[in-house]
Amino acid sequence: MPVLDNPRHEAFAQALFKGKTADEAYVLAGFKANRGNAATLKANQNIVKRLAELQERSAKRVEVTVESLALELEEARSIALVEKQTSAAVSATMGKAKLFGLGSETRKLTGTIQVVTITAKQLDALNDDELALLESAYPVLQKLGLIGGDSGPAPEEGGAE
Known part of the structure; x- marks a missing residue:
């Protein structure tokens, strides 16, 4: 769902997304304080959909997976090999090993x-x-x-x- 047509509704959804309460968001959006109206607007389907979209977009931006990190490390390793930077290549390889839980040292002291x-x-x-x-x-x-x-x-x- 794109930006809401009503700018005050968009401001309300944005404020909710930023963690404000419905009452706070309602006033920040330019409405006169009214707890009942704030709750009603928060339940509005357009607001619910817009808030879900904002949250989903935010989650995608910060999503870092083991797979994405492994790809980045492999890319760094490939560049290091081309540039004949063996130390950097080994470091990237070890980073991948740690990422997948391999090569970790476990010592038992007695x-x-x-x-x-x-x-x-x-x-x-x-x-x-x-x-x-x-x-x-x-x-x-x-x-x-x-x-x-x-x-x-x-x-x-x-x-x-």
Whole structure:
């Protein structure tokens, strides 16, 4: 159904489409506030058909399917191959695989986690060999910046002259 002949009816349908209540849409369309008339107009077959058309058109515009995404990725992959962009081609291929649920990595982790609490005093008491062993045994602590790495400027020895 094309745009309604009555501009106020069209404005009413557009306002309903945008999520306004019938009362709000009625006033926005230029009518004097009247709840009964707003409800009656909302039930009008031309308004119902126009609203359905607007909703259908909107749904088609945003419809993205697995099929449409797969076609876009295949097109991108083809262009990448022609342009000798192997990295982009592989990326498009992997995108398609993910889209279809293929190639996803699933890892099952088992084991226990040991929590070790060490005080600053205990840490300071460790010698260089013990610190090196701790760092090699606990690489996660290094990544978190809890051990190893640069801890800031070294204190000056002897003071300023």
